[in-house]
Amino acid sequence: MKIDDAAxxxxxxxxxxxxxxxxxxxxxxxxxxxxxxxxxxxxxxxxTLSHHIKGLVAVGLISQVRESTTLVCHAEYDTMRGLVDFLVAECCADELECEVAARPAA
Known part of the structure; x- marks a missing residue:
């Protein structure tokens, strides 16, 4: 996922x-x-609801489907998982580097 999409x-x-x-x-x-x-x-x-739904649809977090006369909203789970994966992908990546830098010189 691109950082601009995540943002x-x-x-x-x-x-x-x-x-x-x-x-x-x-x-x-x-x-x-x-x-x-x-x-x-x-x-x-x-x-107001329509305005907020449009915002969520625009970024791909939800979709809408017309079922007869009813408009049904759905969470886009793949997009949600992608966002969560993006957030945790770098988790602790610098931890080892930080530990090495924090050690006193021998």
Missing amino acids: ARLEALGNATRLKIYRMLVRAGRAGMPVGRLQERLKIPAS
Whole structure:
């Protein structure tokens, strides 16, 4: 994952409302959740919800599918895993180097 993509996704999740939406969709599983149910649970105006959903769709964290007259949102789990993998990929990479540098000279 490119750093700019990771930054955009983290920025999108940095908003409390978008983070709530995303967490609800992750909890909903592969079946996703209709926009109407998201609105009921969050108790926010449809226009506000639509604005936040657009932001999450734009960075690839969620997708939307029309099922008859219902718009259903789905968490993009591969994108989520990619973001988490990106965040932990460098975990402790410099630890050995730091330990060597911190040792007193013999």
